[in-house]
Amino acid sequence: MEKMRTPAELEELRRLLSKEQDASQLCVTLCGGTGCRAYGSEGVLEALQGEIKAQAIENRVNLRMTGCHGFCERGPLVVIQPKEIFYHGVKVEDVPQIISETVVKGEIIDSLLYVDPSTGQKIACESEVPFYKKQRRLLLDMNGQIDPTSVTDYITLGGYGSLSKVLSQMTPEKVIAEVTRAKLRGRGGAGFPAGLKWRFTREASGDTKYVVCNADEGDPGAYMDRSIMEGNPHRVVEGMIIGGYAIGAHRGFVYIRNEYPLAVKHLGTAIAQARECGLLGKDILGSGFDFDVEIRLGAGAFVCGEETALMASIEGRTGEPRPRPPYPAQEGLWSQPTNINNVKSWANVPLIIEKGADWYAQIGTEGSKGTKIFSVVGKINNTGLVEVPMGATLRHIIFDIGGGIPNGKEFKAVQIGGPSGGCIPKEHLDTPIDYESLTELGAMMGSGGMVICDEDTCMVDLARYFMTFVQEESCGKCVPCRVGTKAMLETLARITKGEGRETDIDYLLELAEAIKGSSLCGLGQTAPNPVLSTLRYFRDEYETHIYEKRCPAKVCPDLITYEVIADLCTGCMVCARNCPTEAISGEKGTVHTIDQDLCVRCGLCKELCKFDAISVR
Amino acid sequence: MMNLTIDNQEIEVEEGTTILEAARDNGIFIPTLCYHEALEPYAACRLCVVELEGKRDSRLVASCAYPCEEGAVVYTNSEIVRCSRRVTVELLMASGEHLPLVRALATELGVAEPRFRLPPDDCILCGLCVRACRDIVGVAAISLMNRGMEKKVGPPFEIASNACIECGTCVLICPTGALKLQDITKEQEDVHRWDSLFDHHSCHICGDHNLEPQFSVDYRSLLGEQPLDEEPSEG
Numbered sequence: 002m003e004k005m006r007t008p009a010e011l012e013e014l015r016r017l018l019s020k021e022q023d024a025s026q027l028c029v030t031l032c033g034g035t036g037c038r039a040y041g042s043e044g045v046l047e048a049l050q051g052e053i054k055a056q057a058i059e060n061r062v063n064l065r066m067t068g069c070h071g072f073c074e075r076g077p078l079v080v081i082q083p084k085e086i087f088y089h090g091v092k093v094e095d096v097p098q099i100i101s102e103t104v105v106k107g108e109i110i111d112s113l114l115y116v117d118p119s120t121g122q123k124i125a126c127e128s129e130v131p132f133y134k135k136q137r138r139l140l141l142d143m144n145g146q147i148d149p150t151s152v153t154d155y156i157t158l159g160g161y162g163s164l165s166k167v168l169s170q171m172t173p174e175k176v177i178a179e180v181t182r183a184k185l186r187g188r189g190g191a192g193f194p195a196g197l198k199w200r201f202t203r204e205a206s207g208d209t210k211y212v213v214c215n216a217d218e219g220d221p222g223a224y225m226d227r228s229i230m231e232g233n234p235h236r237v238v239e240g241m242i243i244g245g246y247a248i249g250a251h252r253g254f255v256y257i258r259n260e261y262p263l264a265v266k267h268l269g270t271a272i273a274q275a276r277e278c279g280l281l282g283k284d285i286l287g288s289g290f291d292f293d294v295e296i297r298l299g300a301g302a303f304v305c306g307e308e309t310a311l312m313a314s315i316e317g318r319t320g321e322p323r324p325r326p327p328y329p330a331q332e333g334l335w336s337q338p339t340n341i342n343n344v345k346s347w348a349n350v351p352l353i354i355e356k357g358a359d360w361y362a363q364i365g366t367e368g369s370k371g372t373k374i375f376s377v378v379g380k381i382n383n384t385g386l387v388e389v390p391m392g393a394t395l396r397h398i399i400f401d402i403g404g405g406i407p408n409g410k411e412f413k414a415v416q417i418g419g420p421s422g423g424c425i426p427k428e429h430l431d432t433p434i435d436y437e438s439l440t441e442l443g444a445m446m447g448s449g450g451m452v453i454c455d456e457d458t459c460m461v462d463l464a465r466y467f468m469t470f471v472q473e474e475s476c477g478k479c480v481p482c483r484v485g486t487k488a489m490l491e492t493l494a495r496i497t498k499g500e501g502r503e504t505d506i507d508y509l510l511e512l513a514e515a516i517k518g519s520s521l522c523g524l525g526q527t528a529p530n531p532v533l534s535t536l537r538y539f540r541d542e543y544e545t546h547i548y549e550k551r552c553p554a555k556v557c558p559d560l561i562t563y564e565v566i567a568d569l570c571t572g573c574m575v576c577a578r579n580c581p582t583e584a585i586s587g588e589k590g591t592v593h594t595i596d597q598d599l600c601v602r603c604g605l606c607k608e609l610c611k612f613d614a615i616s617v618r
Numbered sequence: 619m620m621n622l623t624i625d626n627q628e629i630e631v632e633e634g635t636t637i638l639e640a641a642r643d644n645g646i647f648i649p650t651l652c653y654h655e656a657l658e659p660y661a662a663c664r665l666c667v668v669e670l671e672g673k674r675d676s677r678l679v680a681s682c683a684y685p686c687e688e689g690a691v692v693y694t695n696s697e698i699v700r701c702s703r704r705v706t707v708e709l710l711m712a713s714g715e716h717l718p719l720v721r722a723l724a725t726e727l728g729v730a731e732p733r734f735r736l737p738p739d740d741c742i743l744c745g746l747c748v749r750a751c752r753d754i755v756g757v758a759a760i761s762l763m764n765r766g767m768e769k770k771v772g773p774p775f776e777i778a779s780n781a782c783i784e785c786g787t788c789v790l791i792c793p794t795g796a797l798k799l800q801d802i803t804k805e806q807e808d809v810h811r812w813d814s815l816f817d818h819h820s821c822h823i824c825g826d827h828n829l830e831p832q833f834s835v836d837y838r839s840l841l842g843e844q845p846l847d848e849e850p851s852e853g
Contacts, residue, residue, distance in 0.1 A: 484736070516705075
């Protein structure tokens with residue numbers, strides 16, 4: 002592709018591309034997000050290619066593998082444009098029918114349509130599916146429309162228009178003023194005002210300045226940043242170039258974990274394409290502004306998401322945090338002023354420039370503007386990525402969009418913000434969520450991971466799980482985080498084993514306060530949050546474990562026993578045959594028994610029994 | 619120059635002075651473990667935390683690394699500071715109860731015994747040896763490796779170091795005696811050994827070892843690679 006040298010050339014290209022693209026033309030889009038790939042969407046893609054060729058309709062239909070559509074529960078997803086016909090759970094065997102019926106004849110295949118569980122109605126149009134209809138997808142909108150490896154797809158839909166506007170019509174100060182007025186807050190979790198941070202870095206003394214995109218997403222269950230980079234990498238690159246211009250930086254880094262191979266690949270492609278088109282490099286669009294972006298791969302250390310550890314890692318040193326001040330805006334990479342923002346913060350920037358700060362500031366709550374993407378996982382019907390305006394309630398996200406809890410179970414709590422966040426119980430389902438309200442409830446916005454727990458989740462076990470995570474990920478530099486989280490973990494482990502002591506809750510609280518107050522970095526300072534919030538809302542569960550040596554949710558293996566209910570057991574042998582420790586004995590047709598000394602409480606027998614003849618106590 | 623208050627005492631300091639320096643210069647004691655005047659602050663032991671009054675609430679900061687700010691109000695021995703230090707020392711006792719330095723601190727802060735225990739270890743991971751070796755001696759023969767509870771001090775790949783010049787600075791600076799000269803010069807069963815890769819000779823005058831290295835082992839052969847000066851054999 003030829004280098005574009007002026008904003009006018011970019012607009013001309015966009016005009017040509019839009020003309021080429023006939024809006025009424027058939028286009029089959031297939032979700033190529035990591036979730037759908039795991040479900041086999043690559044096989045579906047091959048089948049679609051083969052079938053389109055076999056039917057010789059290549060010139061009538063476009064085929065596009067896009068980024069993540071978000072409804073991961075139902076993958077692989079296929080959407081046929083322009084009518085937005087939405088098929089879910091598509092298998093290779095369905096492909097010939099999709100091509101011959103829907104693509105060629107325009108007929109809808111009933112069996113592949115989504116059924117709204119609340120009404121029983123079949124829904125044909127993607128945007129009418131409740132999961133999508135109730136969201137406001139500003140950042141994720143293009144994910145389902147463009148091929149992430151195609152810069153022209155992005156340009157056709159208006160991409161790099163904001164960059165062009167910034168370079169030709171706005172001074173750096175004006176860009177910062179716009180971002181400030183939009184009240185964009187850092188999407189990495191802490192919510193620091195982005196405009197202010199940009200201004201600090203711009204005003205800091207230093208000849209060389211840097212911008213960094215923090216793509217070291219690592220919370221268990223969180224994959225928002227991953228999906229943006231996989232599905233719309235140019236948006237992040239565009240945001241960074243605008244940021245570089247505003248701040249006065251000529252070099253940017255994306256720090257991304259190597260466990261995200263598709264995101265690394267797509268982002269690498271995007272950067273190479275942007276260079277080729279003259280959107281990165283020297284004299285971008287004839288403005289005289291030079292900027293380039295490099296990728297730095299992280300080796301999967303959670304602590305490298307902390308900004309000072311991240312910078313150390315980019316510089317080639319051990320990924321360990323250092324005390325602040327000096328903040329990165331004063332002394333960052335190689336001691337130069339550096340502005341670090343999260344993937345979603347950068348992705349918001351082109352939107353703010355395109356639609357204006359006033360438009361952006363209308364969305365959300367007083368203190369938190371714009372939308373927020375949550376990855377909703379755990380005990381939920383519609384696992385996936387949900388984008389809603391700030392201020393939406395948990396009930397809206399979990400029940401209206403998420404479809405509630407599977408198998409008729411009761412909602413118990415939601416863990417927000419990963420291992421740094423906290424759990425929020427059902428009493429607060431109607432609280433509008435923004436940065437402040439979540440902090441008040443003892444959780445935090447975090448990057449946007451949401452793990453839903455149902456009545457079968459033991460909150461002590463949940464706290465133990467997150468503490469195990471932090472303990473493994475602690476860099477070990479400072480004493481409170483290295484040894485303190487270990488002490489907390491051992492205490493929690495003891496409680497879940499039925500060896501809890503009367504003093505344990507007070508000990509946990511004392512440790513938690515000390516670790517929060519005195520740890521070196523954000524990882525340690527927030528590490529006790531899951532324990533503190535479960536203690537705040539579910540203290541009775543801790544007490545039951547400690548005083549009654551009982552796990553109310555029947556999860557902790559040392560505190561439960563599996564037994565056969567004699568009246569219900571038919572002696573079918575299914576449990577006995579599948580028991581991994583051969584703890585179940587009994588002849589065919591006679592009531593089985595479980596040897597408690599051999600039983601490891603894995604729960605497989607209960608899961609497999611068709612007669613509900615296994616009870617847990 | 620700027621002014622701040624430490625423990626109700628008005629203090630004037632030069633810009634860039636840390637709270638710890640300001641306090642010590644004015645006779646206010648703050649305990650430290652990983653701090654050394656000759657090295658950059660590391661802020662890892664968290665014993666030197668002090669209470670810094672903020673607009674809304676106060677918070678703990680590591681005084682060794684936190685710069686003095688105009689008008690700052692600092693308390694070095696308030697209840698939340700003592701609480702925090704007590705927990706930190708108790709956590710250090712988990713593996714270092716036997717160390718005189720840790721015991722002295724514990725006694726001073728009124729901590730009798732730890733409620734949580736780990737296998738005894740002389741090393742408290744203050745990082746002084748590593749930083750001295752890198753920043754003062756300038757050879758960086760050792761570093762901190764691994765993460766979290768696995769963290770420890772050693773030469774790269776835990777193979778005897780040919781960067782070590784056997785100067786003994788690490789031994790001298792170690793506050794707990796976890797490092798001994800034999801660790802550098804002789805093979806030990808101890809986890810902290812990294813015998814250096816040269817023959818040490820007795821000094822003709824003092825009888826101690828000298829510092830002129832005569833390298834005896836090529837690290838390449840230790841790694842199973844061919845030494846640089848050997849031609850690959852034919853055939």
